[in-house]
Amino acid sequence: MLLTTKTTILTNFWVHRSQRDVSLGRENGVLFFNPSSRISILSPGVNKSCTINCGSLSLNRTINHQILDRNVEICRFCEVGNLKNAMELFSLSENIDLDSRTYCTMLQLCAELKSLRDGQRVHSFIRSKGVEIDSILGVKLVFMYVNCGDLEAGRRVFDKVANEKVFLWNLMINEYAKIGNFQESIFLFQKMQELGVEVNSHTFSCVLKCFGAVGRVVEGERAHGYLLKMGFGSYNTVVNSLISFYFKCGRIGSAGKLFDELTDRDVITWNSMISGYIANGFNEKGIEVFIEMLGFGVEVDLVTAVCVLAACANIGSLSLTKALHAYGTKARFDSKMKFTNTLLDVYSKCGDMDSAICVFENMGERSVVSWTSMIAGYAREGTSAEAICLFRDMNKEGIHPDNFIVTSVLHACACNGSLENGKEVHNYIRENNMQSSLFVSNALMDMYAKCGSMEDALLVFSQMPSKDIVSWNTMIGGYSKNSLPNEALKLFVEMQRDLKPDSVTMTCILPACASLAALDKGREMHGQILRNGFSSDRYVTNALVDMYVKCGVLVLARSLFDMIHVKDLVSWTVMIAGYGMHGFGREAIATFSEMRRAGVEPDEVSFVSILYACSHSGLLDEGWRLYNIMVHDCKIKSKLEHYACMVDLFARAGKLSEAYKFITNMPIQPDATVWGALLCGCRIYHDVKLAEKVAEHVFDLEPENTGYYVLLANIYTEAEKWEEVKKLRERIGRRGLRKNPGCSWIEIKGSVHIFVAGDNAHPQAKRIETFLKKFRTRMKEEGYFPKMKYALINADEMEKEAALCGHSEKLAVAFGVLNLPPGKTIRVSKNLRVCGDCHEMIKFMSEKVGSEIVLRDSNRFHHFKDGCCSCRGYW
Numbered sequence: 001m002l003l004t005t006k007t008t009i010l011t012n013f014w015v016h017r018s019q020r021d022v023s024l025g026r027e028n029g030v031l032f033f034n035p036s037s038r039i040s041i042l043s044p045g046v047n048k049s050c051t052i053n054c055g056s057l058s059l060n061r062t063i064n065h066q067i068l069d070r071n072v073e074i075c076r077f078c079e080v081g082n083l084k085n086a087m088e089l090f091s092l093s094e095n096i097d098l099d100s101r102t103y104c105t106m107l108q109l110c111a112e113l114k115s116l117r118d119g120q121r122v123h124s125f126i127r128s129k130g131v132e133i134d135s136i137l138g139v140k141l142v143f144m145y146v147n148c149g150d151l152e153a154g155r156r157v158f159d160k161v162a163n164e165k166v167f168l169w170n171l172m173i174n175e176y177a178k179i180g181n182f183q184e185s186i187f188l189f190q191k192m193q194e195l196g197v198e199v200n201s202h203t204f205s206c207v208l209k210c211f212g213a214v215g216r217v218v219e220g221e222r223a224h225g226y227l228l229k230m231g232f233g234s235y236n237t238v239v240n241s242l243i244s245f246y247f248k249c250g251r252i253g254s255a256g257k258l259f260d261e262l263t264d265r266d267v268i269t270w271n272s273m274i275s276g277y278i279a280n281g282f283n284e285k286g287i288e289v290f291i292e293m294l295g296f297g298v299e300v301d302l303v304t305a306v307c308v309l310a311a312c313a314n315i316g317s318l319s320l321t322k323a324l325h326a327y328g329t330k331a332r333f334d335s336k337m338k339f340t341n342t343l344l345d346v347y348s349k350c351g352d353m354d355s356a357i358c359v360f361e362n363m364g365e366r367s368v369v370s371w372t373s374m375i376a377g378y379a380r381e382g383t384s385a386e387a388i389c390l391f392r393d394m395n396k397e398g399i400h401p402d403n404f405i406v407t408s409v410l411h412a413c414a415c416n417g418s419l420e421n422g423k424e425v426h427n428y429i430r431e432n433n434m435q436s437s438l439f440v441s442n443a444l445m446d447m448y449a450k451c452g453s454m455e456d457a458l459l460v461f462s463q464m465p466s467k468d469i470v471s472w473n474t475m476i477g478g479y480s481k482n483s484l485p486n487e488a489l490k491l492f493v494e495m496q497r498d499l500k501p502d503s504v505t506m507t508c509i510l511p512a513c514a515s516l517a518a519l520d521k522g523r524e525m526h527g528q529i530l531r532n533g534f535s536s537d538r539y540v541t542n543a544l545v546d547m548y549v550k551c552g553v554l555v556l557a558r559s560l561f562d563m564i565h566v567k568d569l570v571s572w573t574v575m576i577a578g579y580g581m582h583g584f585g586r587e588a589i590a591t592f593s594e595m596r597r598a599g600v601e602p603d604e605v606s607f608v609s610i611l612y613a614c615s616h617s618g619l620l621d622e623g624w625r626l627y628n629i630m631v632h633d634c635k636i637k638s639k640l641e642h643y644a645c646m647v648d649l650f651a652r653a654g655k656l657s658e659a660y661k662f663i664t665n666m667p668i669q670p671d672a673t674v675w676g677a678l679l680c681g682c683r684i685y686h687d688v689k690l691a692e693k694v695a696e697h698v699f700d701l702e703p704e705n706t707g708y709y710v711l712l713a714n715i716y717t718e719a720e721k722w723e724e725v726k727k728l729r730e731r732i733g734r735r736g737l738r739k740n741p742g743c744s745w746i747e748i749k750g751s752v753h754i755f756v757a758g759d760n761a762h763p764q765a766k767r768i769e770t771f772l773k774k775f776r777t778r779m780k781e782e783g784y785f786p787k788m789k790y791a792l793i794n795a796d797e798m799e800k801e802a803a804l805c806g807h808s809e810k811l812a813v814a815f816g817v818l819n820l821p822p823g824k825t826i827r828v829s830k831n832l833r834v835c836g837d838c839h840e841m842i843k844f845m846s847e848k849v850g851s852e853i854v855l856r857d858s859n860r861f862h863h864f865k866d867g868c869c870s871c872r873g874y875w
Contacts, residue, residue: 652684
């Protein structure tokens with residue numbers, strides 16, 4: 001009875017309402033009715049049966065109207081972009097079956113507004129209602145998920161929808177390409193073909209990019225043939241994609257042919273050609289196409305300008321950069337950050353920091369990239385002070401430097417050895433907890449190593465939670481370059497417990513073997529290089545040649561050098577320097593000439609090596625000829641190193657007055673090395689007067705360098721000017737300077753034995769002393785007498801002779817003779833120059849013991865054999 005009454009009331013409410021009596025309102029997006037007080041609830045004269053039947057009919061109509069109105073209202077909200085109200089109304093529709101068009105409209109708006117949460121609610125509602133997901137609704141669902149960033153959910157829907165709409169396939173192919181999953185894009189393209197889904201030009205444009213990205217040349221060429229059959233060969237978008245594909249696969253000719261055959265070229269076509277040539281290293285060709293583009297009157301856009309600027313950076317073309325800068329200003333590209341950032345990068349890479357500063361200061365808005373370009377520019381110039389200043393300004397403006405900027409500043413500090421500035425950056429890194437970045441920690445170690453502070457580098461290294469191959473290589477290379485070869489070798493052994501060395505590791509460790517003249521260890525490294533296939537790496541082979549040169553095995557160094565198929569300038573220079581170091585000046589000149597015939601032009605370092613070789617072989621005329629070739633033919637401006645070589649060339653040849661004149665006529669201020677070369681000549685030819693004059697120049701320039709004081713003291717000693725020696729020693733004492741003691745070492749069976757002048761601590765000291773005394777007696781019997789002037793002490797003959805016998809190189813050579821098999825080459829290294837008496841005695845020993853003795857001192861190699869030395873007196 002109650003149900004009937006309620007039904008009657010509801011029915012009569014709808015039957016008797018009139019437009020005037022009922023007002024339809026909307027509040028907060030929800031429809032509502034305002035019934036009038038004059039509505040009669042029960043109408044007289046109407047029986048119950050009629051009321052119920054009419055009520056049922058009216059109810060059905062009412063519900064249908066409700067559904068229709070709800071669909072219309074939701075769609076209207078969606079059309080005006082009001083997702084919030086649409087979702088509120090949608091949430092009140094749980095008991096209403098909405099139509100497919102409404103779902104599609106809502107999903108479209110969710111996709112456009114990237115509202116994944118609302119889209120998921122709509123999808124959940126569709127599932128709960130058991131709505132069939134047809135091709136149209138499926139497309140909208142996939143589009144919503146993909147556009148909202150949930151590609152995985154979109155793919156699940158996509159796989160369930162039997163859809164032949166090419167739009168949906170293109171969408172999925174394109175989205176996978178965007179996230180770099182090119183293989184999946186290619187798989188979908190192949191699936192399309194299997195299912196017979198008709199492709200269009202957009203399909204080809206996208207999939208060709210994927211083929212290019214993964215270098216699938218054959219599949220790309222098949223796609224090319226397929227699209228030609230389908231008639232897409234004249235579509236600009238397709239041809240542009242084809243051009244990009246061929247460029248990415250290195251098929252320059254195929255890209256050029258397509259371009260030449262295309263009559264209707266748009267700006268994208270031209271940009272594809274320009275960027276393609278530049279990406280493949282053909283910067284000049286890219287610029288040529290750009291000039292051709294201008295000739296055809298095609299309007300340059302921002303992409304064109306940025307591409308051509310990149311080419312300018314690669315080839316260092318400042319003139320074209322400035323022309324593009326002017327063009328960009330007229331075209332209002334200078335308001336685009338991409339253009340100004342590229343300009344900054346180009347100017348800084350071309351070394352025009354003034355123009356870079358001008359662009360930077362006129363920028364309305366600066367990004368992290370802007371600051372990075374400027375700091376990187378200063379880093380390339382090695383001006384750490386400016387880089388640090390900019391780094392501070394960046395912080396003041398509230399822009400937080402990222403890892404790349406921090407490492408750029410550290411690189412600037414490393415380039416000019418600015419340890420203080422480097423430590424300031426390190427403090428910033430600690431304060432901002434950036435040391436956890438492997439990239440930053442490696443840069444920190446590199447900075448400390450290049451600034452000569454291996455203690456700080458080791459501290460960073462030891463605190464790193466994880467280390468990669470770069471970390472180990474940085475430390476090993478740092479130890480090698482900072483004359484700490486033993487530490488480098490120790491770390492190399494430690495590294496191999498965790499990591500396998502790469503080619504860079506071998507390039508870093510070989511100089512440590514070379515520094516110690518540790519031939520056995522060097523050969524061990526060579527074996528490791530061969531086993532790991534690093535011998536094809538030119539850096540490794542160059543380091544190997546250098547190692548064998550500095551270990552005194554010149555024949556093996558030359559053999560390796562000859563095996564290098566493509567020799568670069570470093571390869572030639574190492575070999576030339578090697579011949580010079582060993583006193584083979586003629587061979588060095590022949591190698592230099594061979595290099596030039598091979599089309600490799602020498603640089604300033606090559607000329608230092610060849611001039612050094614001439615000076616150490618007494619080749620005065622050849623040295624002058626090569627110096628003139630450098631200045632006049634090769635147009636290389638002389639630097640202090642070249643002047644020092646020429647002074648050394650004159651001095652060793654006994655042309656002391658010519659050497660002095662050469663120095664006074666130098667267009668640049670001579671440094672201590674230049675004057676020091678002449679001072680060495682004064683010692684060779686015992687010119688005390690000139691030595692005193694030259695020494696004052698040296699002392700003014702490098703007052704803390706003990707080597708030059710010792711050299712002058714040696715000159716006074718040899719002239720037996722003991723009073724002058726005393727005064728000089730007092731002068732050294734007042735300055736608190738200390739002479740490095742003479743030290744020599746020899747490697748036998750992998751163990752290095754070190755000898756210091758006058759040291760009797762070695763286990764075989766007595767045996768060595770007895771051996772040397774016997775040899776000294778034998779020398780006297782054959783007419784060789786000790787050169788007492790090399791004793792460098794004011795004492796009687798007995799004391800002088802005893803002092804001479806205690807020189808470290810003699811001790812090391814004697815140890816080698818006593819402990820190596822007869823005929824085995826004896827290899828000794830010394831930290832200072834060999835003295836004249838030791839030189840004579842070792843010559844004598846080489847003849848009597850029948851073994852070759854190779855002595856490497858601080859200046860050069862001496863090969864003693866059959867009583868002769870390779871230096872021929874030029875040392």
